[in-house]
Amino acid sequence: MNSTHKDLHSKLTLGGLLVSLGIIYGDIGTSPLYVMKAIIGSHIINADIVLGGISCVFWTLTLQTTIKYVLITLSADNHGEGGIFALYALVKKTKIKWLIVPAIIGGSALLADGIITPPISVSSAVEGIRTFYPEINTVPIVIGILFILFTIQQFGTKLVGRFFSPMMLIWFGMLGILGLIQITKHAEVLKAFNPIYAYNLLSIHPEGFYVLGFVFLCTTGAEALYSDMGHCGRKNIRISWIFVKITLLLNYFGQAAYLIHHEGETLQSLGGANGNPFYLIMADWFQPIGIIIATLAAVIASQALISGSFTLINEAMRLNFWPKVRIKYPTELKGQMYIPSINWLLFLGCVGIVLHFKESKNMEHAYGLAIILCMIMTTILLNFYLIMKRVKWYYYSPLITVYLIIEFGFLVANVTKFSDGGYVTLLIALILISIMTIWHFAKKINKIYTKIVKIEEYKKVLFELSSDLSIPKYATHLVYMTNAGRIDEIEEKVMYSILQKRPKRADIYWFVHVNILTVPYKTEYRVTEMVKDDLYRVDFNLGFREPTKINLMFKEVIKDMVTKGEVDITSRYESLNKNNIIGDFKFVLSEKFLSNDSDLTFFEKIVMNSYFLIKKLSLSEESAFGLDSSSVKVEKFPMVLHAPEKIGLTRVQ
Known part of the structure; x- marks a missing residue:
């Protein structure tokens, strides 16, 4: 590794920590907008499901995001760069030919996720307007915001980036404070730290495994976190994650505290047709401000994923997984790029998702199925990376086994979403897998x-x-x-x-x-x-x-x-x-x-x-x-x- 990349990963600066907030955590940071709402759905609020669900959220963020991604996977950098294709480029040296399969499936699934993240984040935020105007049609507003977002990509994110970090700092600060207020009122929610509540939900409660499919939404941004490592450096990500995780947990537990206090009611009875615990925990006077901050945070989350998609396609082209497309470099910043064809294909995909599902509650069913496939593929490649690094088998074998069990559990829970909308992201992923596979094999035949x-x-x-x-x-x-x-x-x-x-x-x-x-x-x-x-x-x-x-x-x-x-x-x-x-x-x-x-x-x-x-x-x-x-x-x-x-x-x- 050259000195520039060593500096990037060993440096810990206030600027680096702030940039991490703006670039890295957009996707995972906006999850509180829809996770608890998805877990409860239209059912009557049940304290056991709430406590079990929030316990699952805590342990998912700890085991999956913190240990697997922030501590272990971030160490697998390719000269400073992260992401599934960077990881594949590393394990490619093992000469094991079939490793191309998890690389292509994982990359395609991550791109498919990039088509549904902007619609679900922006829709969840904008639908807060229904608190004041219950009959408003949010679809044109969501499409309008997405159009502006995709149009500004051609100018690069240098100027917008300066706005990202302070805005996300406000967002995470708001998450923490709102959650803390509710926790102080109903401190009994803290007993959900005990994993027995998660165990009881999954083993005893009839709806437990179904709930797990929505719990998974709290960690969907972990793969994007790994992909964007090259922008901020490992150390800045690891330290800033401490702050991010605390604010996320405060908000999740705050929403859970509010829901336990309203056991026996429904979200619809508490907040109308679009009852969302994220907005219900806000004071009435603060809700308009909260909606504006949430919408801006959702736009930033979408921006991070769009930039990540450009990077992913660029890497796929270089690895002979994708046909050559035009790339523009709107700024002098390393890694900053704009791919017009991918930008507008993503936009059309996002508009299609919004028109098809119309509301965020419907999108929740389509979300998660593709990204869990990506996580499983990353785990498989990570296994061979640890072998390549000569890690003792008795260290990596139990670790990889545990994560494969966790992730296959999430996969089974998410498969229940297939007929409710999960088929959409899987279909998109399948099209992308077909293109990558055809291109790769054709290049091989060409060479022969x-x-x-x-x-x-x-x-x-x-x-x-x-x-x-x-x-x-x-x-x-x-x-x-x-x-x-x-x-x-x-x-x-x-x-x-x-x-x-x-x-x-x-x-x-x-x-x-x-x-x-x-x-x-x-x-x-x-x-x-x-x-x-x-x-x-x-x-x-x-x-x-x-x-x-x-x-x-x-x-x-x-x-x-x-x-x-x-x-x-x-x-x-x-x-x-x-x-x-x-x-x-x-x-x-x-x-x-x-x-x-x-x-x-x-x-x-x-x-x-x-x-x-x-x-x-x-x-x-x-x-x-x-x-x-x-x-x-x-x-x-x-x-x-x-x-x-x-x-x-x-x-x-």
């Missing part, structure tokens, strides 16, 4: 059927072609992008393009290779001189979170080589050379299409046809590499899979 040749065999002919004045000059500098990992190799199609497709004479040939590393941030390059003043290879080693701006990077490499006297890039045309004019650069990219001569298996047919369909909708190769389209030539090559060796023609006279 790409013929590689040794450059050594072509050095002589390239040198002679460069000097052959009978062939019109194609460019002064001809640049080919190559996927060949070894510096002494090149794809056969590249040599076919230079020598046969149309002989391309150039003064200097360049082969450029981009190697995406398993570390998040690194920008290195290596130049290999193959034939002096005639043939060069440039290898870029880029972190999986670095932008691929080959046009700018290649210019920087050339500038550095010219400064060191390693290459002469002035035009070889006599009139231009004597006036010191720089020669032209032409990039050549190859684009494959599926040949009709291919004899595909059923699986390959589905994968490759789907791959080429998705490819049409994704970013072009020149845009993906950040190349200037005016100097790029794209050549099409047929991709032949399992070509028949002999057709068996018979010659007749």
Whole structure:
């Protein structure tokens, strides 16, 4: 780990703690808006269910969020970065191929969660207005807020970020104070710290396991907490979590204290059609202020998840799980990015969720099923990370077993939500899993059927072609992008393009290779001189979170080589050379299409046809590499899979 990342994780500053509040805890911090409301639902308030439910909330936040994520999983950072794809990049070194399965399922489930978190958070907050206007339709208001939120993404979160931290500090302060007021009135609620109440709910009460599906909502933001680690640092997260957890528990226990005091009643009788214990514990005069603060906190929670989705897709692209899409960098901050296509797809998904479910109480049934899948996948990958770190088996085995039992328990409890709306997030996750799987397998098939040749065999002919004045000059500098990992190799199609497709004479040939590393941030390059003043290879080693701006990077490499006297890039045309004019650069990219001569298996047919369909909708190769389209030539090559060796023609006279 380099010193920057060491500093990030060892530094403990007031600024870092405040930034953590604004960026990390949006999702988990807004859970009090809907958890207790979901646990009680439309049933008559029962003290046993309330105490059992709040006991489950306390132990879930302690075992799942505090111990698993804040203490253990945050230690599994990939050069300072967290999240399921960063964890996969680490365990990938074990060479266990099937680990790609939990990575793809987990990443897809987390993205699916990103589509339902903004609607449920914003809806829960906005529905507080019904306290004053019971008949108001909140759907247009929620969609309006979401539209504004997704529109401002293109400007980056630098300015908005300054507002996030103080706002979340006010939010958590409000949570703690409101809860504390209720606890002082009904201190008997504190006995729920005893796990026997959680045990009784799950083992004795007939509705206990059903309630567990809603208890799980209190920890859904834990996975996002791990994903955003690179923004704030491990130490700042661990210390700030102490404050966050205390305020969350105070509010949860405060809501429980209020509900116990109103045993035998219903939420509807206490607060009308939209009775929510979160708002019921507020004094009447404070409710309008509380609604405004809750709405702002919900917007911030949504913002954090949208930014996390951008990061996740960027990592998926680098790991060959996702088609190339356009990425913009609205600010100079490391890790800040904006992906227009994902932004508006998320927005459409969120609007679809709001229109389908209409109210937050209906969304509660769809929420949680996808994210528990993500947590189980993280636990599986974490197991192999601990093995890789040579942790003794008698330490990690019981730990992983306990968490798999807990999480599978939550999964079973959440499966009951499937028919009530859980199918929506699972369907979204399934679509995302399909895209990632198709893209990954297609890339593997592509690699298998790409013929590689040794450059050594072509050095002589390239040198002679460069000097052959009978062939019109194609460019002064001809640049080919190559996927060949070894510096002494090149794809056969590249040599076919230079020598046969149309002989391309150039003064200097360049082969450029981009190697995406398993570390998040690194920008290195290596130049290999193959034939002096005639043939060069440039290898870029880029972190999986670095932008691929080959046009700018290649210019920087050339500038550095010219400064060191390693290459002469002035035009070889006599009139231009004597006036010191720089020669032209032409990039050549190859684009494959599926040949009709291919004899595909059923699986390959589905994968490759789907791959080429998705490819049409994704970013072009020149845009993906950040190349200037005016100097790029794209050549099409047929991709032949399992070509028949002999057709068996018979010659007749």
